[in-house]
Amino acid sequence: MSRKTTKSGKRTFQPGSKKAERYIQPSILLALKEGSTYGYELIQEISKFGFVEGQAPPGMIYRHLRDLEENGLVVSEWETQDSGPAKRNYNLTDEGQEVLLFWIDYMQNQAEKLLGFIEIYQRIKTEADLKRQTREPVKNSPLK
Amino acid sequence: MSRKTTKSGKRTFQPGSKKAERYIQPSILLALKEGSTYGYELIQEISKFGFVEGQAPPGMIYRHLRDLEENGLVVSEWETQDSGPAKRNYNLTDEGQEVLLFWIDYMQNQAEKLLGFIEIYQRIKTEADLKRQTREPVKNSPLK
C-alpha cells in the first residue's frame, strides 16, 4: 500500500504542464513565412500563435534556429548596418516551405483527432447522464 | 559552411515523428471511463482514439497505470477468478474523472490553437498567391 509519492511530488498527468505540445518549430517556420527576420524578434513574435506563453525562452529559439539551418530549412546572414548589436537574419528555404506544409498537414490531422476524442468523451458523458436520469426520475414538476 | 549532419542524420523537425503528442494518459482515462478494465485490454482499446498506431507498447501502458495509481487517479485490484492469468482491474477515481475533464479542456484549447495556426498559414498563403497574380497577370483567356 506504500503510496510512493514519486520524489518531489511530480504529477505526471497535469495536462499541458509537461513538455512538448509547444510547436516551436512550426511557429518559427510560420513566423518566417510571414516575413519576420531574426531570433530576438521571433522570441516575441511566435507567442501570438498561442503555443508558448509570453516570451519564448531564448535558448530554445536559437537552438531551434541552428537546428533548422543545419537541416537546410532556413538560411541566415549577418546584418550589421543598423544600430545596436548585429542581428542574424533568417529566411525560409524551399525545403523549409515544404516542411511547414507537412506541419500544417500534421496539425490538421492532430486537430481532428483531438475533436474526435472530445466527441467520444461527450457521448459517453451524455449516455451516463441518461442512465442516471432513468434510475432517479425527476423530482420537481412531476405533472405538467 | 560546414553543413554538419547532426550525427546519425536525425531530422529534429519531422512532424509527429518525435516524442509527445500521443496523449496516452488521457486515452487511458477515457477508455476507463468507457468501461475498459485492465491493462492488456487497454493496450488494444486506446488505439481507436487515433493517437497511437496499432498496439500501444505494453511497457508504456503499465508504467502509466502505475503512475496514475500513485497519483490517485485510478484504483486497482487483482482479479483471479476468471480463466487465464490474473488481471489487475482498474477503475477511475473521482480525481481521475476531474483530471480527464482537465484534459478535455486542454485538448479543446489545443485544437483551437491548431486550427488558428492553420488559418493564419492559409491567410498568408492566399496573400502571397494574390501578390503573385498581380505581378504576372493571367496568360490565358485575356478577354471574356
Next chain:
DNA sequence: AATATATATGTACTTGAAGGATATATGTCA
C-alpha cells in the same frame, strides 16, 4: 508429458527535446 502460444503484467535502460542558467557583446541614455 513436453512444448508452444496467447494472455497478462512488470522492470530496466537509453535517448533527446525541453527548460533554464549563464556568458558575451554592442549601443543608448541618464
Next chain:
DNA sequence: TGACATATATCCTTCAAGTACATATATATT
C-alpha cells in the same frame, strides 16, 4: 560610468517517451 535594452549563443540538467527485456499463468497442440 554604469545601468539597461538589444541580440546571440552555449552549456547543463531533467524527465517522460520509447524500447527491450523479464516474468508468470493458462490453454492448445503434438
